[in-house]
Amino acid sequence: MTTTVNTKDKIKDMFNAGAHYSYTRSRRHPSVIDYIFGQKGKNDIFDLEKTAAMLEKAKEAVAELTKTDGQILFLGGKNEARDIMRNTAESKAQPYSCTRYIGGTLTNFKEIRKRVDKLEKLIADRESGALEKFTKLERLMIDREIADLEQKFGGLLSMKKLPVAVFVVDPGFENKGVAEANQLGIPVIAIANNDCDISNITYPIPANDTTRKSIEFFVKEIASAIK
Numbered sequence: 001m002t003t004t005v006n007t008k009d010k011i012k013d014m015f016n017a018g019a020h021y022s023y024t025r026s027r028r029h030p031s032v033i034d035y036i037f038g039q040k041g042k043n044d045i046f047d048l049e050k051t052a053a054m055l056e057k058a059k060e061a062v063a064e065l066t067k068t069d070g071q072i073l074f075l076g077g078k079n080e081a082r083d084i085m086r087n088t089a090e091s092k093a094q095p096y097s098c099t100r101y102i103g104g105t106l107t108n109f110k111e112i113r114k115r116v117d118k119l120e121k122l123i124a125d126r127e128s129g130a131l132e133k134f135t136k137l138e139r140l141m142i143d144r145e146i147a148d149l150e151q152k153f154g155g156l157l158s159m160k161k162l163p164v165a166v167f168v169v170d171p172g173f174e175n176k177g178v179a180e181a182n183q184l185g186i187p188v189i190a191i192a193n194n195d196c197d198i199s200n201i202t203y204p205i206p207a208n209d210t211t212r213k214s215i216e217f218f219v220k221e222i223a224s225a226i227k
Helices: 002-016 030-035 048-065 079-091 109-128 136-156 175-184 212-224
Strands: 021-024 036-040 043-046 072-075 165-169 188-192 203-206
Touching: 002 048, 002 212, 030 036, 030 048, 043 048, 048 165, 048 188, 048 203, 048 212, 072 079, 079 165, 079 212, 109 136, 165 175, 165 212, 175 188, 188 212
Parallel strands: 072 165, 165 188, 188 203
Antiparallel strands: 021 043, 036 043
């Protein structure tokens, strides 16, 4: 009884967040057809009962994967998701990439980690005063290098090893990260609109991945499951 009530409440919350609204039928990828309830005008409408079930599966997976301190890499480079994903990842001490995805972040992790280590050292040197020995011009150049590295790799400072999973807003937008995760056998959790191919997503959450209110709802739900 409690489970039924909770599910109804969750569906109501998703509805209020606009999670059921999708793109036009003409943009629909065949892999999402089972999660479409119908159409309103020319737009697909997601079946929120099925979305709720998929969300719970994803949350169960997140809880299991993170129970031994495993990290989840948050990928959310699209404008609507960027701030939400970054702020949530930071609040949960999880790594994130919320700008343009850097190729090789997963598949060439050792080399990427060298860049992150360099950033870490430069920040430490600046904070300790170790850069005072350089000229004003040299320090200016170092500050610019730090800013560039922070923009690209700042969200990865805490990621000392490969993540146990990747959490994505819009797997179509983050196709490079999804492809690398699949190549390495890393589970992918994704909020995916009707234009996304979810056949290569381990834990798809078929829902509106475009509006901030919907994105915020699902990101909060996934974050709540992190141990």
